[in-house]
Amino acid sequence: MERITLAHGSGGKVMHELLNTCIVSRMGINGMLTDSAILDINEGERIAYTTDSFVVSPLFFPGGNIGDLAVNGTVNDLSMMGALPKYLSVSYIIEEGLEMELLETITDSVAAAANHAVVKIVTGDTKVVEKGKGDGIFINTSGIGVLKDGLDIHPSRIKPGDRIIVNSSIGRHGVAVMSERNGLSFEPQVLSDTSALNNLVEYMLSVTDGIHAMRDPTRGGLATTLKEISTDIGLGISVDEKQIPVEAGVYGACELLGLDPLYVANEGVLVAFVENNVADFLIEHIRKHPMGKGAFIIGEVINESPGVVFMKTGIGGTRILDMLSGEQLPRIC
């Protein structure tokens, strides 16, 4: 009898299989899976709509906790479609015995993150399960954003020649959670990058209309996201390892923990696919934004090798990046 394994929640291959064979089609969800659903509401009004459950363990980690993570994650999923996040729902599944003080601290973080991202929490729910049937607290957030008329940010718009931009260094969230989980500390300390990307996205969209698509590389990390996109659009992707920003602390920690930063989760990173002739102009602007100081052009979309992601390695070779397989980092978000 087949059973669910932790790998089914990994963001990698096994999860994709589960979604494809068991969940998405059964629910009648058609078309490409994107971060938010785009919904027509009467006469051409469009909103974006998304949901995420957060089960991160431990609940607190350097740079954040499950509360701000849950808000930022959903804000970012809306932002990746170019939507202006407006409304959030927050639903708690609490394990009996959770310290009330923790619940209050987490709830304050939820509220602070919502304030910071300028989104309004408008509905919620609270359930409690017996001790041993949950793990402290799980938080679901869903969100609604509005889309400007005529705006079309979608993977299907990506074309050969598009340049690929990331706004900041990768792997920080996953390393922060893993170090906390394992009781390790690194010098320099690695903080989670959990943060809302909507302000940066709004700014990017205001300076150019050459942005074709965006994605936030959470579970499965940058490599899995690139592989997903290249498969979905039927084009190849080529990136340059030297251009992919990774902090020294993340490098060191990954070496020690046996992780590859390319597969480590991010919670404040976006990958943008932009028109070739605006990339240099855009990156200059992004770097002026507080959330984009560490931005780089990491590669481009190519016509050949549909579904394949090539990485020019630091030592001059070429490596093919596949999806994360199995479960490298359970319960990272």
Place this chain on the structure above:
Amino acid sequence: MERITLAHGSGGKVMHELLNTCIVSRMGINGMLTDSAILDINEGERIAYTTDSFVVSPLFFPGGNIGDLAVNGTVNDLSMMGALPKYLSVSYIIEEGLEMELLETITDSVAAAANHAVVKIVTGDTKVVEKGKGDGIFINTSGIGVLKDGLDIHPSRIKPGDRIIVNSSIGRHGVAVMSERNGLSFEPQVLSDTSALNNLVEYMLSVTDGIHAMRDPTRGGLATTLKEISTDIGLGISVDEKQIPVEAGVYGACELLGLDPLYVANEGVLVAFVENNVADFLIEHIRKHPMGKGAFIIGEVINESPGVVFMKTGIGGTRILDMLSGEQLPRIC
């Protein structure tokens, strides 16, 4: 150190205190808590938006399972505001080791319930936690509905003299779950009433504009819902026990299990507050609808005794109905 107890998820007094003191205000949610948030989207376009996490145990019970329950619950929360449910999100938190066949069966129920209610599942999420850190599967659904121009279904519209209608017999969901949990069977068998109320609501709204407010009495049951409403609106409520429909099987089971049907959860029942002079006309119509065959006028709203719910008992006395206190039925939805 204060800790979360199962009563915090009960739908009763202790949960209300938790929401009021610890959660809702911290999230900046203002005003009366209703089943869905009503949101203005650009230029007067209004949508309803709601969320619920489902942790029912056991996952399968006579008349339904966690999958259709999760869909119907959110559809009903939207319907209670008079909204036409349109879009749903579905998010799973799965415990490692769940049998895949169960997941498939549950997912098929999610899809079937959505089809039956004519709502579209448009976004989702799947997480997995280690064995012993969850309990089979928890499901969060959120939903968006659209509101017709000018429609205003809200507890604040309730006024003295309004008649109170229920569409069908109460207590079936809670009894079905409890009997399954305790390995009991009753004659006649009690099936959960889990079902979508949107079609009935649409029909009710089409025959009269005298409906002021609706609520579905889930956790905490009919008594808790009446007490909530009377407190929120600052008016008294008077109901007649003889008019409150309770099936024989529910009566028998409640006696055996030591439960009061007035406090047992429903998942396909609505309570409507309607203009006095349309009540008789409306009830005739409701009884013609498949979801309203067991409808009754159970009482009325009164000017005196704000926040107090009186029940004329079957033997001619008067009983005051308070909220459910403590945790009568943990994990009923």
